Amino acid sequence: MRQQVVNITPTASADGLREDLEREARSRGKPIRSLVGSIYSYAVTNKNKFSGALRAPKRKPGQHIGATVSESVCKALDQWAKKEQTSRGMWCCYLLEKALQDKMLDRIFGSARDD
Numbered sequence: 798m799r800q801q802v803v804n805i806t807p808t809a810s811a812d813g814l815r816e817d818l819e820r821e822a823r824s825r826g827k828p829i830r831s832l833v834g835s836i837y838s839y840a841v842t843n844k845n846k847f848s849g850a851l852r853a854p855k856r857k858p859g860q861h862i863g864a865t866v867s868e869s870v871c872k873a874l875d876q877w878a879k880k881e882q883t884s885r886g887m888w889c890c891y892l893l894e895k896a897l898q899d900k901m902l903d904r905i906f907g908s909a910r911d912d
Contacts, residue, residue: 798867798868799867799868800865800866800867800868801865801866801867801868801871802863802864802865803833803834803837803863803864803865803866803871803874803885803889804861804862804863804864804886805859805861805862805863805886805889805890805893806861806886807858807859807860807861808857808858808886809857809858809884809886809887809889809890810857810858810859810860810861810862810886810890811854811855811856811857811859811890811894812855812856812857812858812859813855813859814855814859814860814862814890814893814894814897815829815859815860815861815862816860817897818832818833818862818893818897821897821902825902825906827906829862830863830864830865831864833862833863833864833893834864834865834866834870835905835906836892836893836896836901836902836905837864837866837870837874837889837892838866838867838870839896839901839904839905840874840892840896841870841873841874841877844877846899846901847891847892847895847896851891851894851895851898852898853898854894855894859890862889862890862893874888874889
């Protein structure tokens, strides 16, 4: 399976988003690139969970955020952003903010608790 890099430039990124993702990655014992890539993969297969406005969007600009995903996920992100009439970087920033805001990471990675 071929891999492709998906980057969010500082202009498209949100202030504090990288730090929030780094904290989540550390708490799950994962590198940030892997965490972000998993969020993108989850998003393209669960598009219905990624709709609506952010309750508290972060201000721009932020820091660079990179991830490596499969070629099919990269293509799906490109097409989704085009459909939403925005850049892939801006759309990916929205997806990451939405996943954090709606507390989707336990669904994506499994809960740390033994219920």
